[in-house]
Amino acid sequence: MRTPGRTTPFMPTSKRALDFSTALLGLIVLSPVILLVGSIVRATSSGPVIFRQRRIGLNEIPFVCYKFRTMYPGTAERATHKIGQSAITPAGRFLRRFKLDELPQLWNVLRGEMSLVGPRPCLPVQHELIEERRSRGVFSVRPGITGLAQVEGIDMSEPRRLAKRDADYVRMHNMPLDIRLLFRTIVHP
Numbered sequence: 001m002r003t004p005g006r007t008t009p010f011m012p013t014s015k016r017a018l019d020f021s022t023a024l025l026g027l028i029v030l031s032p033v034i035l036l037v038g039s040i041v042r043a044t045s046s047g048p049v050i051f052r053q054r055r056i057g058l059n060e061i062p063f064v065c066y067k068f069r070t071m072y073p074g075t076a077e078r079a080t081h082k083i084g085q086s087a088i089t090p091a092g093r094f095l096r097r098f099k100l101d102e103l104p105q106l107w108n109v110l111r112g113e114m115s116l117v118g119p120r121p122c123l124p125v126q127h128e129l130i131e132e133r134r135s136r137g138v139f140s141v142r143p144g145i146t147g148l149a150q151v152e153g154i155d156m157s158e159p160r161r162l163a164k165r166d167a168d169y170v171r172m173h174n175m176p177l178d179i180r181l182l183f184r185t186i187v188h189p
Helices: 010-029 031-044 090-097 105-111 127-136 159-172 175-187
Strands: 050-056 062-068 115-117 144-146
Touching: 010 031, 010 105, 010 115, 010 175, 031 062, 031 090, 062 105, 105 144, 115 175, 127 159, 144 175
Parallel strands: 115 144
Antiparallel strands: 050 062
């Protein structure tokens, strides 16, 4: 059993190397898609194209997470499950359905603030989830664009259940699991 805060041989070098190289390649290869999505966001609603939001990262250090904006400007900063569907733009519904709103997070991965796979980063105002994750050592790994809980359909509306599954990922993560989770994320949007 892996204890929180300890690294496996997979963690420090090979996972970061895979994250960095994949994010860099993704940003290059997907640049036409990124430009197209940015144009759609700009053309369909007012406000910035990129949404910037403080999230809690590795070792509980806050960072700015980047996403394509899918909500109308002025929407309250709350977890997505606490925001009504009326706050989401029509283009935003499409972007969320196919996870295209997450593409700018490749920049977060490149910068080392996130990983491709790991627990989804939470907001500083999600106190219950932060406590649950803290007690289970979840903040000992970088948050991810996708993760075990997300692939299994567990969202942030269930803090205890989510934190338990995130802790399972922390305990058992390895390269084959990360590759499977990435594949499941891409194949089953």
